[in-house]
Amino acid sequence: MTPEQMRDASLLELFSLEAEAQTQVLNEGLLALERNPTQADQLEACMRAAHSLKGAARIVGVDAGVSVAHVMEDCLVSAQEGRLRLHPEHIDALLQGTDLLMRIATPGSENVAASDIDAYVAQLNELLDPSGRVAPQAAPLAFDVSQLLLAPQPLVEPQWLLQPEATPEPEAQAIPDPTREPVRRPQRLTESGERVLRVTAERLNSLLDLSSKSLVETQRLKPYLAALHRLKRMQSTSLRALDTLNEQLKVSGLTHEVEEALNEARRTLSESQQLLSEQTAELDEFGWQTGLRAQRLYDTALACRMRPFADVLVGQERMVRDLGRVLGKQIRLEVDGEKTQVDRDVLEKLEAPLTHLLRNAVDHGVESPEQRLLAGKSAEGIIRLRMSHQAGLLVVELSDDGAGVDLARLSRIIVERQLSTTDTVAQLSEEELLSFLFLPGFSLRDTVTEVSGRGVGLDAVQHMVRLLRGAIVLEQTSGQGSRFVLEVPLTLSVVRSLVVEVADEAYAFPLAHIERMRDLAPEDIVQVEGRQHFWDEGRHVGLVAASQLLQRPSSQSDDETLKVVVIRERDAVYGVAVERFIGERTLVVLPLDPRLGKVQDISAGALLDDGSPVLIVDVEDMLRSVDKLLNTGRLERIDRRNRHTAELTRKRILVVDDSLTVRELQRKxxxxxxxxxxxxxxxMDGWNALRAEHFDLLITDIDMPRMDGIELVTLLRRDNRLQSMPVMVVSYKDREEDRRRGLDAGADYYLAKASFHDDALLDAVVELIGGAQT
Incomplete structure (x- = not known):
C-alpha cells in the first residue's frame, strides 16, 4: 500500500469516527425538534452536524456524503431562518438521511448506489420550494419495519470526538498534498473533557483482579503490626521489672559488678525499645499509606468497568419513535437516570432485554391515538424509563400510560391454549395470571406480524435477567398502563455478600438474594406436613441446614439458638441454618477453574480481608437442591433442643419395622x-427420625414400603454424620444371599426373625453398643 493509500485509509477511518459522533447528534436533535420544531439550540446543533459532515466528506472525497449532508443542511438552514416549519414528514426525511450518512461512512458496509443518493436528494427537495415555504403535504416516507426489528447490535464503546468549529468552505476543495504534515486523529473526550482510550475487557479484568489481590495483601500487615506493638509492651514490662530488681538489690546490697551489669541490661533494653518504636511507627505509616493506595487502586480499577446507562440507550429513542410511526401511534420516550453507573458487562446483557421491553410497550402497551382520545387521554402516549441504584442493585423501571393488560382476554387465551383449566384460572391472582406472559411461545397476538406475535419477547427478557442473577416483575393497572421492574446487580465483578460459617468454612450469600438474617429459638421451629418451618413476616418459611446442602459435616455447637439466613429467588423462600454470621463484605468475584465444571450450589470464589478463600453461593442452584431433597424425602431436620442429663446417659435405639407386632416386641x-x-x-419414617435425633443403634427390617431396609442402610452409610452408627438387620429372610445383601449394604449384624429369641437380640445389642448406661 502506497503512502497516499495509507493516508486515504486513515482519512476514511477518521471520517467514519466523525460520522458516528455527528449522526448521534443529529438523531438526538431531530427527535427533540419533532416535539418542538422551534428549539433554536437544537436547530443550531443539527445544522452544524450536517455542515461538519459535508465538509469532512468533501475532504475524503466521499461525494455521496457531500450530497446527502448538503441537502439536509439546506433544510435545517431554512428552518433556522424561519422559511420552513419542520413537520413530521421533514423529520422522517432528515432521519432517513442520517441513516444514509451512517451507511456511507461505515467501512465494510454495503455500497450505497448513486441512484439511492439521487432519489433521496430529490425526495427531500420535493418537501421544499424555492421560496422556502412548506411544500404541499407529501406522502410519508416509506419505512422498512424489518430494519427496526433486527437483533440489537453488541454494545459498542461510544465515540467522543472533539470537532473544531466548522467554517463554510468553497464548493470545491482539493485533498491536501500528501507531503504535508499528516492529519492527526482527534482525541475522544467525555462530557467533562477527559480523554478516552480503548482498553480491552481482558486487561480491565486483569487490572481489577490484581488490585483486589493487592488490597488483600495490605491487610496482611495488620497481624505483624499487632505483634510489634505487643512486643513493645513486653519490653516496657521488662524495663519495669529491671527497675524493681535494681531497687530491691540496692536495699539488700549489691556489688559494683552486678550494678554495672544491671545498668548495661537496662541500657540495651531501652535502646532496643527505642529502635522498635521507631520501626513500628514507620511500618504503621507504611501500612496505612499502602492500604490507602491499594484501596484507591481498587476503586479506580472498579470504576473503569462502570459506564453510564446512557451508553445502552443510544438509538432507543429513535427506535421507539420510528416504530410508533409505523404502527400509526404517537409515542414519546422519557428517560430519567441515564447517568446511572453500571458495569459494562451488565450493560451489554441488558441491551437486548431493554429493546424487547420498549418494543412491547410500543406495540402492546400504548393505544392508537383514536383509542386514547376515546379513553379521555392525550393522543400522544408516553413511555417512561427510569434507572436508579437501590441496595447495591440496578433498578430499571419501564412504564407506559397505555391500556394495561386485558386480564379477561389473557384468561381466555390461557384456557384456549390448554395451559390451565377454566376453574383453576378463575382462582388465580393477577400476579399469577401475568406470569403466563413470560412463558416461552406465549403471545396475546392472534396473528404473527413483523412486530410481534411470535411469543419470544418477554420469555427472552426473563431468560437474560435470570442469567444476570436478577429478577423481573410486571405490574399493571387496567386502563392506566403497565410497569416492568428489573433488578440486576450493578456489577458482575464485585458482589456485596453476607459471609457465614458452615462446618468451620466460610461461605458468602449475595445480599441481593437475602431477605433478612435472624436468630431462631428451638421453640420457634414447627412441624408442618412433616417438614420444619418457622413463622416469618406472616408466613411459614421452610427450614433447611446449610451443612446438608453444601455436603459438610453438621454443626456440633451447644448453642440452642439457630443462625438463619432467609433467602429468596422469585417465589421460593427458605431459611438456611448456618453456624455463625461473620459479617457483610464486598467481594471481588474470582471465577472458578473451568476444569471443575459447574460446582453444585456454588457460583464463584473470592478472598476475604485476611487472604482466606470464600465460596460464593449460587442461591438459585441451592433452591433447586432444596426442591430435589424435598421430592426425595431426604431433607434433614434440625434439632437444637438440649436433652436432660438423665436422657443423655441412656443409650438410644431406633427400631424400624412395618409390623406392629415385631416393633412392640423389640421395643419392650x-x-x-x-x-x-x-x-x-x-x-422413610426411620430415615427422617435418624436425621432429626441422636441414636446409638439402628435395628431395621428389610421388606418395608416406601423405603426398604437395604436402601435405608445405604443412605446411612453415605451420610457423614451417621455413617459410623452400628446397624442390626432383623429379617424373616434367612438365606445366605439375603444375609450377604444386608451386610454388603453396611449392616454390622444380621439376625433372622424365624430363629431369634429374646436373649439373642439383647446379646447382639450389647455386643454392638454395650449396656444401656454410658
Missing part, C-alpha cells in the same frame, strides 16, 4: 433392659 425387650427406644413404621 429393649426398654426392659434399660435402653431408650424410638420406633418408625417404615424406611
Amino acid at each position: 425387650l429393649l426398654i426392659n433392659r434399660g435402653y431408650e427406644v424410638a420406633v418408625a413404621v417404615d424406611g
Whole structure:
C-alpha cells in the first residue's frame, strides 16, 4: 500500500469516527425538534452536524456524503431562518438521511448506489420550494419495519470526538498534498473533557483482579503490626521489672559488678525499645499509606468497568419513535437516570432485554391515538424509563400510560391454549395470571406480524435477567398502563455478600438474594406436613441446614439458638441454618477453574480481608437442591433442643419395622433392659427420625414400603454424620444371599426373625453398643 493509500485509509477511518459522533447528534436533535420544531439550540446543533459532515466528506472525497449532508443542511438552514416549519414528514426525511450518512461512512458496509443518493436528494427537495415555504403535504416516507426489528447490535464503546468549529468552505476543495504534515486523529473526550482510550475487557479484568489481590495483601500487615506493638509492651514490662530488681538489690546490697551489669541490661533494653518504636511507627505509616493506595487502586480499577446507562440507550429513542410511526401511534420516550453507573458487562446483557421491553410497550402497551382520545387521554402516549441504584442493585423501571393488560382476554387465551383449566384460572391472582406472559411461545397476538406475535419477547427478557442473577416483575393497572421492574446487580465483578460459617468454612450469600438474617429459638421451629418451618413476616418459611446442602459435616455447637439466613429467588423462600454470621463484605468475584465444571450450589470464589478463600453461593442452584431433597424425602431436620442429663446417659435405639407386632416386641425387650427406644413404621419414617435425633443403634427390617431396609442402610452409610452408627438387620429372610445383601449394604449384624429369641437380640445389642448406661 502506497503512502497516499495509507493516508486515504486513515482519512476514511477518521471520517467514519466523525460520522458516528455527528449522526448521534443529529438523531438526538431531530427527535427533540419533532416535539418542538422551534428549539433554536437544537436547530443550531443539527445544522452544524450536517455542515461538519459535508465538509469532512468533501475532504475524503466521499461525494455521496457531500450530497446527502448538503441537502439536509439546506433544510435545517431554512428552518433556522424561519422559511420552513419542520413537520413530521421533514423529520422522517432528515432521519432517513442520517441513516444514509451512517451507511456511507461505515467501512465494510454495503455500497450505497448513486441512484439511492439521487432519489433521496430529490425526495427531500420535493418537501421544499424555492421560496422556502412548506411544500404541499407529501406522502410519508416509506419505512422498512424489518430494519427496526433486527437483533440489537453488541454494545459498542461510544465515540467522543472533539470537532473544531466548522467554517463554510468553497464548493470545491482539493485533498491536501500528501507531503504535508499528516492529519492527526482527534482525541475522544467525555462530557467533562477527559480523554478516552480503548482498553480491552481482558486487561480491565486483569487490572481489577490484581488490585483486589493487592488490597488483600495490605491487610496482611495488620497481624505483624499487632505483634510489634505487643512486643513493645513486653519490653516496657521488662524495663519495669529491671527497675524493681535494681531497687530491691540496692536495699539488700549489691556489688559494683552486678550494678554495672544491671545498668548495661537496662541500657540495651531501652535502646532496643527505642529502635522498635521507631520501626513500628514507620511500618504503621507504611501500612496505612499502602492500604490507602491499594484501596484507591481498587476503586479506580472498579470504576473503569462502570459506564453510564446512557451508553445502552443510544438509538432507543429513535427506535421507539420510528416504530410508533409505523404502527400509526404517537409515542414519546422519557428517560430519567441515564447517568446511572453500571458495569459494562451488565450493560451489554441488558441491551437486548431493554429493546424487547420498549418494543412491547410500543406495540402492546400504548393505544392508537383514536383509542386514547376515546379513553379521555392525550393522543400522544408516553413511555417512561427510569434507572436508579437501590441496595447495591440496578433498578430499571419501564412504564407506559397505555391500556394495561386485558386480564379477561389473557384468561381466555390461557384456557384456549390448554395451559390451565377454566376453574383453576378463575382462582388465580393477577400476579399469577401475568406470569403466563413470560412463558416461552406465549403471545396475546392472534396473528404473527413483523412486530410481534411470535411469543419470544418477554420469555427472552426473563431468560437474560435470570442469567444476570436478577429478577423481573410486571405490574399493571387496567386502563392506566403497565410497569416492568428489573433488578440486576450493578456489577458482575464485585458482589456485596453476607459471609457465614458452615462446618468451620466460610461461605458468602449475595445480599441481593437475602431477605433478612435472624436468630431462631428451638421453640420457634414447627412441624408442618412433616417438614420444619418457622413463622416469618406472616408466613411459614421452610427450614433447611446449610451443612446438608453444601455436603459438610453438621454443626456440633451447644448453642440452642439457630443462625438463619432467609433467602429468596422469585417465589421460593427458605431459611438456611448456618453456624455463625461473620459479617457483610464486598467481594471481588474470582471465577472458578473451568476444569471443575459447574460446582453444585456454588457460583464463584473470592478472598476475604485476611487472604482466606470464600465460596460464593449460587442461591438459585441451592433452591433447586432444596426442591430435589424435598421430592426425595431426604431433607434433614434440625434439632437444637438440649436433652436432660438423665436422657443423655441412656443409650438410644431406633427400631424400624412395618409390623406392629415385631416393633412392640423389640421395643419392650429393649426398654426392659434399660435402653431408650424410638420406633418408625417404615424406611422413610426411620430415615427422617435418624436425621432429626441422636441414636446409638439402628435395628431395621428389610421388606418395608416406601423405603426398604437395604436402601435405608445405604443412605446411612453415605451420610457423614451417621455413617459410623452400628446397624442390626432383623429379617424373616434367612438365606445366605439375603444375609450377604444386608451386610454388603453396611449392616454390622444380621439376625433372622424365624430363629431369634429374646436373649439373642439383647446379646447382639450389647455386643454392638454395650449396656444401656454410658
